[in-house]
Amino acid sequence: MAATPAAASEPQFPLPSILNNPASAPPLLIAQGAEGRLYKTTYLVPDLACAVKYRPPKPYRHPVLDVRLTKARLSSEAKVLDRCARDGVPVPALYAIDAAGGWMALEWIDGPPVRQGINDWLGARPETDTTHADEQVDQTPLVDLMRRIGTVMGALHRTGVVHGDLTTSNMMLRPWKDGQGQNEGGEGTVLDGDVVLIDFGLATQSQSDEDRAVDLYVLERAFASTHPRAEAYFEYVLKAYGKTFKKAPSVLVKLADVRMRGRKRSMLG
Amino acid sequence: MPDSQGRRIALGCEGSANKLGIGIIAHDASGAAHVLSNVRHTFVSPPGTGFLPKDTAHHHRAFFVRVAKQALRDAGIAVSALDCICFTRGPGMGGPLTSVAVGARTLSLLWGKPLVGVNHCVGHIEMGRAITGAANPVVLYVSGGNTQVIAYAEQRYRIFGETLDIAVGNCLDRFARTLEISNDPAPGYNIEQLAKQGGRVLLDLPYAVKGMDCSFSGILGRADELAALMRTGGKGPDGEDFTPADLCFTLQETIFAMLVEITERAMAHVGSNQVLIVGGVGCNERLQDMMGKMAAERGGSVYATDERFCIDNGIMIAHAGLLAYETGFETALEESTCTQRFRTDEVFVKWRN
C-alpha cells in the first residue's frame, strides 16, 4: 500500500459560505466524500440539529458545467427525499436548500448507523458463529432488524426510488421513543430503532426491475463485506422486502441475474 | 537467466489496435526497468474513416520484421541476450492481435526463447507505474478500446468503474470522423489542438455518470447532431454561431469531467490520493490538467506519461511480461492464443504485494 498522507498534509476545506455565519456552536465536519461534505450544525434555533450537505465547486470542471451539475444533483436529491417523505419512506426531512449555493440542510437523524449497531451486537457475542444461523443463540433482535431493513427497502422501491448507494452506513437506527420497543420482554438492545435511509446523492427515480435488483445487490455485497459473520441473515431482508412490495417477485428474479453478472465481472466495492 | 550484470531482458510485441510496437526492456539486479528500445509504426487511415481490422492486420504483418529488426538494432543487444518474447494476448481487435502473435511465436521458435502472454491493460498500468514511480495509484485507463478506473487489491487490478458502452477514445475518434479531422498523427491529438481554439462557449451535451461507471454513446450522438446543426447555420446557447473548435472544446470538457469525477469517486472509495493516467487518451494535456486539479484538492498528485508510453507500445508489453516471467510465468506455445476480450481483473498479479 502507498503511504497514507500525514494528517498535516490533509487539505483544509473552506466552509460553504452559509456556515460562515454566526451560530451557537461551530459546524462539525462529519463526512467528506468525493461528492461533497457533510456538516453537523443547527437550523434556525440552537436546539434544532441539522445536517448540511455541501457540494463544493469542482475546480477542474468548466464553471458552466459545474453550476449545472451541482444544481441538478441537489435538486434531484431534494425531490427524491420529498417523494419518499410523502410516501412514508423513513428519510430525513429537508429543511432548506440553496441549489445555486451548493448546499442543503436536512433533519439530523439521531442514533448510530445500522453498521455500528450490527457490529456492536456481533462484538458482544464473539463466540457465536452466526454464518449458519446458529439456533442456540437468540438472534431474534438481529432477525427483526433485517426485517425492518427489508420493509424499508420495499417501501423505498414501491415509491419509485432507487437509492444507488445502499450500505449499512447509509441506514441509521433512530431510537424508539419510550415504550415503542417492538421486542417482547421489554429489554432494549443495540439493534433497536427505526431504520432511516440517508444519503440520497446517487438516488434516481426508477421503476425498473433491473435498477431495483442492482440496488438490492449493492446492499447485499456491502452487507457481506461489512458483516461477514451475519451474512446468513441477509435472507430476512429479502423475505421482508418480498412481503412489503407487490412487485418484489420479479425484482428478486432479476437479482439472481445480477448476482451472476456480478461474479463474472468480479468487481470489488 | 540474468546476464553478467544481473540483468534480465525481454522483447515485447504489441498490436492490439492500429499501432504495431516492438520494444526491448532490461530489469537490472535491483529490479529497475531500463528501456533499451521502443519502436512503433502506426497504421493511419484517411480522414473520415476508421482503421478496419483487415487493413490493420495487414499493416502489422507487413511491418513486423522491419520493426523487430529496428528494435534490436536500437537496443544494441544480441538475440542471445533475450530472456523471453512477450506479446499482447488481448484485449483488442482479433485480426491485428493474431498477426502480431504469429510474429511473436515465430521469434520464439526461431530463437528458442519462451513466450509470455500479456494483458494489454496490465501492460499500460505496469509501464505507467515504472515510468512515473507512482507506487499504488488509482489508475484511469483511457484509450480507443478501453475506459476503466482501476485500483490494485489483493493480487489483482480491480475494475471499480468503466464505460457502459463505447470507450472514450472511440468517442473522440468517431467525432473526429464526423468533423473529418485528420487521423495523422492521431484523431484525438487533432481534437485536442482544435479545442484550444474553442472555449468561447460551452455547448450543452448530456453528462452520463452512474456511480463509478459512465457512458459516451449518448454524448457522441448529441455531438454529431450539434455538428450537423453547425453546418446548417444553427446557433449556440448564446445565440451566436459556433465552430468545430467550440464543439471539440465542449466534447473534451464534458467527457473529461466525467472521467475525473469517476476517478475521484474511486480514490475516495479506496482512500488513495495518487492517480495514474494511462492509455492513448492519457496523452491529452487538458485531461492531465483537470486530473491534476482534482488530485491537488485531495492533497495528492497526478502521474502521466508522454506519448512514447501512453500510446500503445511494445515496451510496456515487454515490461509487464518480464515482471510475470520473473515470477516463473510462461505461456506454452499451444496456449499462446489471442482473445478480443480479456478483462484486466483476470490477471493474477503475482509480482506485487
Added chain:
Amino acid sequence: MALKSTTLENCPWGALVHLALFHDVTNAAFLHSQLLARNPEYEYAFIDASAIFSELQLLSAAYRAINAAATSALQTPNVHSEVILSLSPNNNIADAYRRWGISPKTTSLIVIKIIFHDSPSFPGPQPSAPEVWSTISRLVSGTPVDPFSDAAVRRETDWATVRKYYKLNGVPALQAIADDAARQQKMEQLAIMGMALRGL
C-alpha cells in the same frame, strides 16, 4: 413587550427577526391597501395567521427570504414580501400573497420585521427592538398577544386550510400514522419541506 426578537442560526447579514401576533385586527383593509400601494412605511411581512401552524414555519420562511436577499436571489420586491412567498410551496407570487398575506378580512395577524445589522445593503444604524415594536403597535389596530409564543400561533391555525395549501390531503405518509400528535408533527414537517422545495 409582545414583540419576539430572535437571531437565527447560520443566518447571513446579522439579521434580527421580530415577530408579533395580533387578535381582533380592525384595520386589515387599510394595511392591505398600503401594501398594494407599495407604501415603504409599511414594509413588513403582514401574514394572515390562519395558514400558520408554528413559529418554526415562520422562521423557516424568514430564513429562506434572508438567504435570498443575501445572495441577490429575491423573486419579490423585498425581503418582507419574500417571506410571504417563502411560506408557499409553489412559485406563483400572487397566489402566495393571497393565501398567506394579509387580506381585508384578516382578523388574526402575524407581523414579521427583519432588520439587518450586518449588511452591505443596509449600512448605518438600524432600529432597535423597542423602536420596531413602537412602530408596529402604531400601524396595527388590534390586540397584541403577549407574550408571542408558539402556542399562541397554534391557537389560530385552521388545519383544513393548511392541509389544502400544502397539498397534504391523501398523503400516504400521514394516512399511515394512527397517533394524532405524531400525525400532526409529520404534517408540519411535510409542509415545511414543501416550502423548502419551492422552485426546484
